[in-house]
Amino acid sequence: MGSRExxxxxxxxxxxxxxRELLLFSAGxxxxxxxxxxxxxxxxAALTRAKKPTLVWLExxxxxxNTESFLRSSAPSVGxxxxxxxxxxxxxxxxxxxxxxAEDALKGVVKDSAGQFIxxxxxxxxxxxxxxxxxxxxxxxxxxxxxxxxxxxxxIAVGTCATYGGLPAASPNPTGALGVADxxxxxxxxxxxxxxxxxxxxxxxxxxxxxxxxxxxxxxxFRRPLFAYGKTIHDNCERRAxxxxxxxxxxxxxxxxxxxxxxxxxxxxxxVTYQNCPTxxxxxxxxxxxxxxxxxIGCAEPDFWDRMTPFYKHLPNVPGFNxxxxxxxxxxxxxxxxxxxxxxxxxxxxxxxxxxKRNGGANPPAESGPGGNAGSQP
Amino acid sequence: MSHVVVDPVTRIEGxxxxxxxxxxxxxxxxxxxxxxxxxxxxxxxxxDPRDAWAFTQRICGVCTTVHAIxxxxxxxxxxxxxxxxxxxxxxxxxxxxQCIQDHVIHFYHLHxxxxxxxxxxxxxxxxxxxxxxxxxxxWPLSSTKYFAGVxxxxxxxxxxxxxxPFANAYWGHPAYKLPPEANLLAVAHYLEALDWQRDFxxxxxxxxGKNPHLQSFLVGGMATPVDPDRQASINMGSVARMKExxxxxxxxxxKVYLPDVLAVASFYKDWAGVGGGVGNYMVYGEYPExxxxxxxxxxxxxxxxxxxxxxxxxxxxAKITESVKHSWYEDGAGQPLHPRxxxxxxxxxxxxxxxxxxxxxxxxxxxxSPRYDGEPMEVGPLARMLVAYGSGHKRVQELVGTALKSxxxxxxxxxxxxxxxxxxxxxxxxxxxxxxxxxxxxAVNMEKGDLRIHDTGKWDPSSWPKEAFGAGFHEAPRGAxxxxxxxxxxxxANYQCIVPSTWNAGPRDGSEKRGPxxxxxxxxxxxxxxxxxxxxxxxxxFDPCMACGVHVVDVQRRELARVxxx
Numbered sequence: 001m002g003s004r005e006x007x008x009x010x011x012x013x014x015x016x017x018x019x020r021e022l023l024l025f026s027a028g029x030x031x032x033x034x035x036x037x038x039x040x041x042x043x044x045a046a047l048t049r050a051k052k053p054t055l056v057w058l059e060x061x062x063x064x065x066n067t068e069s070f071l072r073s074s075a076p077s078v079g080x081x082x083x084x085x086x087x088x089x090x091x092x093x094x095x096x097x098x099x100x101x102a103e104d105a106l107k108g109v110v111k112d113s114a115g116q117f118i119x120x121x122x123x124x125x126x127x128x129x130x131x132x133x134x135x136x137x138x139x140x141x142x143x144x145x146x147x148x149x150x151x152x153x154x155x156i157a158v159g160t161c162a163t164y165g166g167l168p169a170a171s172p173n174p175t176g177a178l179g180v181a182d183x184x185x186x187x188x189x190x191x192x193x194x195x196x197x198x199x200x201x202x203x204x205x206x207x208x209x210x211x212x213x214x215x216x217x218x219x220x221x222f223r224r225p226l227f228a229y230g231k232t233i234h235d236n237c238e239r240r241a242x243x244x245x246x247x248x249x250x251x252x253x254x255x256x257x258x259x260x261x262x263x264x265x266x267x268x269x270x271x272v273t274y275q276n277c278p279t280x281x282x283x284x285x286x287x288x289x290x291x292x293x294x295x296x297i298g299c300a301e302p303d304f305w306d307r308m309t310p311f312y313k314h315l316p317n318v319p320g321f322n323x324x325x326x327x328x329x330x331x332x333x334x335x336x337x338x339x340x341x342x343x344x345x346x347x348x349x350x351x352x353x354x355x356x357k358r359n360g361g362a363n364p365p366a367e368s369g370p371g372g373n374a375g376s377q378p
Numbered sequence: 379m380s381h382v383v384v385d386p387v388t389r390i391e392g393x394x395x396x397x398x399x400x401x402x403x404x405x406x407x408x409x410x411x412x413x414x415x416x417x418x419x420x421x422x423x424x425x426d427p428r429d430a431w432a433f434t435q436r437i438c439g440v441c442t443t444v445h446a447i448x449x450x451x452x453x454x455x456x457x458x459x460x461x462x463x464x465x466x467x468x469x470x471x472x473x474x475x476q477c478i479q480d481h482v483i484h485f486y487h488l489h490x491x492x493x494x495x496x497x498x499x500x501x502x503x504x505x506x507x508x509x510x511x512x513x514x515x516x517w518p519l520s521s522t523k524y525f526a527g528v529x530x531x532x533x534x535x536x537x538x539x540x541x542x543p544f545a546n547a548y549w550g551h552p553a554y555k556l557p558p559e560a561n562l563l564a565v566a567h568y569l570e571a572l573d574w575q576r577d578f579x580x581x582x583x584x585x586x587g588k589n590p591h592l593q594s595f596l597v598g599g600m601a602t603p604v605d606p607d608r609q610a611s612i613n614m615g616s617v618a619r620m621k622e623x624x625x626x627x628x629x630x631x632x633k634v635y636l637p638d639v640l641a642v643a644s645f646y647k648d649w650a651g652v653g654g655g656v657g658n659y660m661v662y663g664e665y666p667e668x669x670x671x672x673x674x675x676x677x678x679x680x681x682x683x684x685x686x687x688x689x690x691x692x693x694x695x696a697k698i699t700e701s702v703k704h705s706w707y708e709d710g711a712g713q714p715l716h717p718r719x720x721x722x723x724x725x726x727x728x729x730x731x732x733x734x735x736x737x738x739x740x741x742x743x744x745x746x747s748p749r750y751d752g753e754p755m756e757v758g759p760l761a762r763m764l765v766a767y768g769s770g771h772k773r774v775q776e777l778v779g780t781a782l783k784s785x786x787x788x789x790x791x792x793x794x795x796x797x798x799x800x801x802x803x804x805x806x807x808x809x810x811x812x813x814x815x816x817x818x819x820x821a822v823n824m825e826k827g828d829l830r831i832h833d834t835g836k837w838d839p840s841s842w843p844k845e846a847f848g849a850g851f852h853e854a855p856r857g858a859x860x861x862x863x864x865x866x867x868x869x870x871a872n873y874q875c876i877v878p879s880t881w882n883a884g885p886r887d888g889s890e891k892r893g894p895x896x897x898x899x900x901x902x903x904x905x906x907x908x909x910x911x912x913x914x915x916x917x918x919x920f921d922p923c924m925a926c927g928v929h930v931v932d933v934q935r936r937e938l939a940r941v942x943x944x
Contacts, residue, residue, distance in 0.1 A: 052540050054540075059392075062392075063391075063438050064391045065436070065438075065439020072575075087540035087541075087542045088543050089542055093488075094543050096491045096544050096547035098386065099384040099385060102546065103386075126415075129726040130731065132728060134413065135413045135732075136393060137386060138731060139732045143732065167421070168416040172421070174416075175416060197590050251834050252601060253834070258604075258610065258829065260608070282589070283589055284576070284580070286583035289587035289588060292584075292586060293594065293610070293611075294593045294602075305421075311428070311432060312426070312428055
């Protein structure tokens with residue numbers, strides 16, 4: 001493989017991408033991580049040295065949304081080069097081969113590259129009906145996940161279904177669906193990229209991190225990289241000033257809504273959701289859900305389909321809530337239906353408990369990440 | 379006789395398995411099976427109907443808008459909410475963008491490799507490729523130098539020895555007919571389309587905050603404020619950006635996609651006689667042009683039977699029924715239940731995984747078999763274009779006529795694998811012509827001072843009836859989609875979906891009539907049962923979306939009768 005070293009440099013030249021542009025791209029990646037600008041040249045150097053590691057992408061009880069997000073990977077042309085950095089040997093949605101030839105491709109990777117390849121998992125893994133709720137090539141999702149993830153150097157669970165069970169695991173979880181951590185306990189180097197779906201920029205950043213540093217990034221208690229899950233939506237929200245000033249949307253399309261006021265009263269889950277949407281935004285920075293006028297639904301959090309619903313009921317209390325003019329209004333609004341729902345439900349409490357539970361769960365933090373569990377969250 | 383199993387069928391959404399009997403170089407019989415089940419309708423019970431769009435949206439991340447649209451329409455229908463004109467226009471823009479982007483991705487990234495031999499492109503002469511490109515289109519990326527660059531890139535990729543997603547395919551199969559220069563042209567456009575789709579879908583980020591899984595839907599309207607004088611609303615900046623995106627889409631679709639489809643089709647005219655299938659077509663209709671209760675639709679609804687383009691019947695939803703004889707569900711004693719009691723439970727009775735063969739004489743799929751008046755119906759772009767053609771839609775007749783003329787074939791060629799590909803492209807051209815007008819409509823409405831986006835009077839559940847039924851219909855990229863909801867005391871008592879891929883990919887019904895995939899595969903040629911490329915061609919021409927197709931609850935006549943089209 002040594003002879004292939006530097007192919008990316010040639011690739012970049014052929015595609016008319018200058019070293020300067022690569023550095024600019026690397027600076028963008030560094031920015032996503034909050035790394036100093038000096039890291040850009042290190043990233044650029046690593047990208048041009050790298051040979052193509054093998055990646056297989058498994059789809060189980062999924063909607064293909066994470067794959068679609070992957071296809072929207074940003075940074076035109078250079079982003080595509082980053083895709084070329086990997087040898088994607090199995091991905092049902094894009095691969096040319098089908099049937100047993102496709103299965104052979106996967107078996108080949110597991111056999112020949114055991115311990116060296118990256119597995120990406122999209123979709124939850126059903127445990128009911130002896131695995132019959134999801135089969136591929138006649139094999140159950142559970143059997144495939146055990147086989148493939150068990151032999152991978154690292155497994156990246158993409159989307160809330162693969163990380164925590166997601167929608168199929170929402171109450172009453174008719175198929176016994178689980179995320180990778182619970183379905184394949186003890187799997188090596190598991191990284192969770194939750195969200196529904198993932199933001200492609202975070203997957204790109206994660207892979208670049210690995211290719212550059214040859215290790216995985218530090219993770220939070222849910223095994224999510226801190227660079228993307230270190231702060232709440234609320235912390236960085238462009239409407240935060242309206243929250244602090246007590247300026248809220250109360251009716252869809254009212255003056256406050258058109259002016260970009262805070263969506264807290266319309267049910268926004270930004271205060272309890274850890275994700276970098278407000279800073280990286282979506283679709284090459286075009287927009288993001290709160291930017292278009294709809295509350296955050298908390299899609300990066302475990303069990304959000306049960307814990308964050310009803311989506312349009314606002315949170316009963318928010319840590320760090322400004323005790324200014326707005327609080328009385330919010331307090332009054334709490335008595336209208338929402339209070340009952342949330343007092344019984346104990347949303348915040350529940351989320352905190354769930355965090356604790358998973359913190360102390362069966363899966364140790366990533367082995368190669370310094371610090372592993374940074375435990376920075378409430 | 380060979381028993382051919384294609385599982386996984388790749389380059390689709392979801393998990394599909396095809397089993398076929400091949401003899402004498404042809405498919406003699408075929409079985410279509412969906413091998414994944416989630417039970418989303420069961421999860422919806424007891425929840426707030428205003429949340430249902432977000433749950434059902436996750437049925438599919440490819441057609442990421444369609445279940446959200448059908449869901450808000452169903453709940454609005456139940457509670458009597460009436461979205462204002464801006465919401466209708468915003469939804470039309472979202473739906474049309476979805477359809478345009480989805481169809482282009484389908485052709486280049488999901489279907490093209492059935493017709494395009496990537497390895498053969500390595501033998502192409504870039505000069506000949508350039509001449510071919512310039513003979514079919516004035517798309518500017520067509521120089522010899524450009525194609526030489528694509529060829530070099532491909533060559534380097536292959537020589538690195540890691541073929542990734544292009545490994546183990548059927549390259550060199552005798553059914554590939556394109557000359558090397560056409561293959562190289564298609565490879566170049568495969569890559570261009572990858573960039574284009576990422577750019578065009580910013581329409582959805584503008585209108586829905588993000589794609590996939592847009593987040594601007596509301597029961598009763600849309601959450602995207604419109605105001606030409608505000609920074610945080612859809613304003614004239616958004617309008618300008620959308621106009622630019624739609625103009626570029628029109629350019630790409632008319633100068634790349636359409637010429638490519640016609641060029642590729644000209645080498646595969648024999649496929650105009652393959653893959654016809656059931657010959658019945660059903661369309662709910664789409665794109666309401668006004669805010670009336672029964673608005674005129676840009677694409678009309680209707681039924682065509684036995685390929686008779688001369689007679690488009692009006693759609694009567696009361697004629698829809700479903701069979702579970704070959705599906706992994708409890709039969710409910712075979713008695714149709716009232717919708718308020720209707721409950722079908724999943725019950726897997728197939729072989730325990732890992733398995734080699736399904737029991738195709740018994741139950742063999744997680745899909746059910748929907749039927750219209752007892753007959754299987756094909757749904758999707760071909761159905762829509764045929765119904766529009768037969769209903770006298772002038773522009774559709776022109777576009778279809780031009781395509782047929784350029785290929786030198788008659789309208790009977792439409793009932794085929796090739797016809798599906800052509801119809802999908804014609805629909806894309808039609809929508810890229812139309813979509814700009816909806817952007818303008820939004821601007822005009824704002825100028826009039828109408829900034830309403832939501833029927834606010836129906837937001838609070840206290841304004842709803844104690845019990846209500848509703849239905850929402852939509853023409854998704856892959857065809858006729860319906861959601862039905864039963865709301866009781868402000869929560870969901872029952873929820874049901876009948877989805878395009880259920881119509882197309884469903885198994886045999888109670889009278890052993892094959893579903894559209896199964897019927898379309900009959901007599902499909904198969905040169906080598908170990909490399910069933912031809913089976914993929916016909917199945918892919920439907921654009922399978924399997925996660926969408928699986929659902930659990932029976933639909934009853936009485937309930938369907940109250941359905942109204944969008």
